[in-house]
Amino acid sequence: MQFKEIIGQENIKQRLLTTVKENRVSHAQLFLGPEGSGSLALAVAYAQYISCENKSDYDSCGECSSCRKYQKLVHPDLHFSYPFFAKHKDNTALTFIDQWRKAFLHNPYLNLDEWRTYLEAENKQANINIAECHQIIRKLSFKPFESEYKILIMWLPEYLDKEGNTLLKIIEEPAQKTLFLLVAESQDDILNTILSRTQLVKIPPLKDADVQEYLEQHHQTEHAAEQIAYLSNGNLTAALHRINxxxxxxxxxxxxxxxxxxxxxxxxxxxxxxxxxxxxxxxxxxxxxxxxxxxxxxxxxxxxxxxxxxxxxxxxxxxxxxxxxxxxxxxxxxxxxxxxxxxxxxxxxxxxxxxxxxxxxxxxxxxxxxxxxxxxxxxxx
Incomplete structure (x- = not known):
């Protein structure tokens, strides 16, 4: 995912680029933004930029070996964690990695309900379980395979229950060149012990004009795009649902x-x-x-x-x-x-x-x- 593929959020993109250029990449960051703002897409684009072998001042190159693997979400130093619906107590995010790649590549602005459909989970309760926490600790204990950094992107850490305290030590004192990028929608639902150990990156809702431009590029009339963008209140996910x-x-x-x-x-x-x-x-x-x-x-x-x-x-x-x-x-x-x-x-x-x-x-x-x-x-x- 490249920054140029993400709708709007130019100020946030510039801030993230600057942290890399000035070598001020914090090891634990919380991307906090409402649904449909693009916070998950920004986290992936940021990780790709950090790992890019031929980055420019404005974006990753999209062509090097690292970028090609990122574009398929198969880079060995990129790890994901997310809520899932465990069928067995030892299930982890890796159990559902194929569904995750398919869901994100289809729609980087997905929400939990869309993710639920990929898992055929119906009304089961999502969470990030203790087995997943132990798995995170294990896979981040290794040195990077190809890139300078190992990067874990955790989507919706709100679904970490008290088991999340298992991760406190590795978040506070990670192995060298290890990055945690947490992507959340509700600050109040995150464990305070985790929240206090992260640097906040606050992501606003999208501007109506940016949503409207995107909709017009995807075969909506100017009037319909303007109306849908306004009623969606900066939420691209809601705008896409409203079309259908x-x-x-x-x-x-x-x-x-x-x-x-x-x-x-x-x-x-x-x-x-x-x-x-x-x-x-x-x-x-x-x-x-x-x-x-x-x-x-x-x-x-x-x-x-x-x-x-x-x-x-x-x-x-x-x-x-x-x-x-x-x-x-x-x-x-x-x-x-x-x-x-x-x-x-x-x-x-x-x-x-x-x-x-x-x-x-x-x-x-x-x-x-x-x-x-x-x-x-x-x-x-």
Whole structure:
């Protein structure tokens, strides 16, 4: 993976290049960026640049023996660790390395749900187990085979449980010329003992213009690319999913949900939450993501920023009616927060029936009875 293949993030690329040019490569770095920002792709491109035999000031050459092996993820001094779904207690990341190479080479911006499909894991819980930690220690105890550095890229260290403390010594005092590149999405979910031993590389969401340019290069019209980029909020993974999904169906589902909550029709609402529970994890996430975008657009209308709203005409009319007759800014903020929390819990295998019923009850409080869930600080008006 070369830097030129990565969308946007020019400031981060320059910072990483500078660390190599000035010989300031920290042995343990945490690439912290939201889903779809390209943090994993940046880590791989950085590792390839460090190992390149004929690097320029701006990128790896892409042609030397090292680069050719990196492009297939088969370099003997490049190691990966990632969450997986162990069938046996002695399974490690190496057990699934063929699937990993296929998944990353197909989409360097993959998320955990995409990775799950390659493993045919259904709803099993992902983690990085103790056997994997011991394997990391073993394979990093050897000297580099071909390059100056041995490099371990760990994707989603959030899935390291307390077993991760096994790695503390090798992270803090690694063998000479050993690099740890951790790629994470949530700083709060990483073991503090590991977090304190890494240098932070903070990666922002992609700019809308960069996502739009990418989409236009991949056969989207300018108008469609602009709309998808805006609604994806800097997340290329979400943008790619949005291309393949039918947002109009999400719109119909979401507005029906709001109407049922507003009218407090209990029996119909229970049947509806059953329907949502059967959508499947990826569709549930896309549905909630659409809801957050739609509610955000309603907030823009209420605030008088209608010129900045990016909705198709049918959806815009519904949003205008809701903004004028039902919602307030305070409501918008709390509903968006409830949807965001639901999205978080869907990612972590929450029971969808219980989850969507609970969210529905919170929405009834907000829309029907004009009260906020306990713990919120706003006042409805």
């Amino acid at each position: 999904s039918d947002d109009s169906s999400y719109h119909d589902l979401f507005t029906r949900w709001l109407r049922l909550c507003f009218t407090n029709d209990g029996l119909k609402l229970i049947d509806f939450t059953e329907q949502l529970a059967k959508l499947g994890r990826e569709n549930q996430k896309n549905f909630l993501q659409y809801g957050m975008c739609f509610i955000r657009e309603c907030g823009m209308l209420i605030s008088g920023a209608g010129s900045l709203v990016h909705l198709p005409e049918k959806e815009l009319i519904v949003a205008q009616n809701m903004a004028a007759k039902v919602l307030t800014i305070a409501m918008v903020e709390v509903i968006a927060d409830e949807l965001d929390k639901a999205h978080y819990h869907v990612e972590r295998n929450a029971n969808p029936r219980i989850l969507f019923l609970d969210v529905s009850l919170q929405l009834i409080k907000i829309l029907k009875f004009k009260t906020f869930p306990q713990g919120t600080q706003h006042i409805l008006y």
